[in-house]
Amino acid sequence: MNIGRLLSIIASASLALWAPGALAQTDTVKLGVIGSLTGPHSGWDVPASDGVQMAVSEINAAGGFKVGDKTYKFSVVQEDTQSKPDIAATAAQKLLSDEDIRFVMGVLTSTPGVPVANQMARAKVLYVGGFTAMDGLVGTKGKELLLRALDTDETAAKGFVPAAAKELGLKRVGMLLPNDDVSKSIVKIYEPLFKQNGIEVGLVELFQPGTTDFAPVLRKFQNQGLDGLFIGYSDPDAEAIIRQSLEIGGLPTKFVYRGGSSQPAAKYADKIDGFLWQILTRDLANPSDDKVKDWILRYKAFTKKEVTPQTYWALTFYDTVFMLVKAMQEAGTVTDPAAVAAKLKGMAYDGVRRMSYNGEGRAITDIDIGVLKGGKVYSIPQKIL
Amino acid sequence: MGLDIAQTLIDGLMVGGLYATVALGITLVFGLVGILNFAHGQSVMLGAYVTFFGVQAGLGFWLSAALAVLAMAAFGAILEQLVFRRTLGDHMAGLAVSLGLIMVIENLAAATFSPDPRFVDPPVSGSIMVGPLQLSSQRLLVLAISTALIGGFYLFLQRATLGKAIRAMAQNRQGAALVGVRVSLVSRTIFTIGSALAGAAGALYASLFAVTPYMGNTPLTKGFILAALGGLGSVPGAIAAGFLLGIAESFGSRYLSASFRDGYGFILLILALLFLPTGLFGAGKARV
Structure with missing residues (x-):
């Protein structure tokens, strides 16, 4: 058997092996996660990041999500702001240098949060944050793609x-x-x-x-x-x-x-x-709701961590990841953040938290x-x- | 109204005693040895942590506080030997080194203990009625201890041989050396005592307020205001200034605005510099 024929057989076999996979091809949507994974603010952002990773893992494990004819899975790209505003700005830039990242979540504290949100707004990506000072940014001109996942005061x-x-x-x-x-x-x-x-x-x-x-x-x-x-x-x-x-x-x-x-x-x-x-x-220390009890079990299995007084921040973005999928499906796009943001605003969702985003992008949620x-x-x- | 004023006055004296204890250490070291030790506040912070961990380990408050005093005395002696002895006579070098020490000690503490605030269980709790006045038991205890420390130290300076040597050195360093005072030993002793006082202040602070790696900055700033207000090197001046600042802050926060609390000390300092440029007890020269 000459080399040419051998290569031809290998190529045919490979094609046959991969053909079914090709028919059910899954594309990837990159989801940016940014937050203080180290430093004094990590008590908020590490659980928040865990919550996003957990939602992504659950969505991917269920086979991903369909938008139009295509099935997608998330891949997470994560950056650490180290609890410092200057590092936060650099981390945001690094994340935004990847042009495939159009959706970003994270940062629960204002000091590193503000520079991140401003950069995200300039880059026109859909950014869902949680820090208090975001209330002054959400809904303002030029910042239409910023959303805050926690209730205002x-x-x-x-x-x-x-x-x-x-x-x-x-x-x-x-x-x-x-x-x-x-x-x-x-x-x-x-x-x-x-x-x-x-x-x-x-x-x-x-x-x-x-x-x-x-x-x-x-x-x-x-x-x-x-x-x-x-x-x-x-x-x-x-x-x-x-x-x-x-x-x-x-x-x-x-x-x-x-x-x-x-x-x-x-x-x-x-x-x-x-x-x-x-x-x-939601109250994770004394849960009365079955949805919360079930979530705690899944959280422990996924993170291998026990529930601490800070763990409830893991629910900050968890439901929003599922809402993001729904918004992408309704908008029929995974590449147009403005269209997805428009669908997210006004959407109500009954997840572990009951929540919605108003027309400006502020969350309105039930709390404990x-x-x-x-x-x-x-x-x-x-x-x- | 009279009752309220009396209560506010006692609140001021209680916290003033703490301030005086910190200022005493600063004025002692600067006035007598010429070392401007900006890291003094960090000794207060380390003293507070020694107390916190001592109490956590089950030693109880009193033993932990004693441990804090001893540990800070040793820390002061080591600092003097390894660092400040080499900067004697060069104020700028001493200043630069002590500023550097603040950063090193603070960041090491934050990395080791975490920035989370810790609270020490005080030896006594609640309040007691003294006539018609309702006063915090622990604050009264702090006032008693700081007054005893200050009084004891003053007596030591006046009566003990080493105290007399310190005073002799303060009056004339060369003259003291000529009559047989071992200047380097006395310098180290002064530094050690100053640092031990910071350890004691740290233990007392911990019994009232949160312990954090950054807690040393406030006592330090106030300590320097008081040392300047009392006249650098003047022990009676630092003590009087400490109580005066406590009273000013207490009355300011109670009857004016609590959001300007730290400003009252600076107003006092500015007034003192304008009208009493050599401090409350006069004399630009060190007085003990």
């Missing part, structure tokens, strides 16, 4: 304040927050909502960011007839305020916390009369409210959507 507060009124029986609260833009916008949103729910706001005080000694400012809240304190959004500040309130005495022992963890009150559970916090996705009362920890689902 305004949206979350609609479920949170009635829960505070009901669970803690509050009548008159004081608000103590750091003197910054986030706090000022929180006060603007929460003050009227408290009033609408029958809670009088007796006193609002802003303290210098970085304050460690709260005793003098806490004295202002004594003898004001308050039955609750609203204590900002940062874990270290909240814990210091609770601890020092108990230390100096004569202050309310019910606390409303706009942050996302029970950590600040955990050590003082037997000394306080109540603590409420926001779980912006965490409650620590009488030494017990539980959560209340709040329908917002």
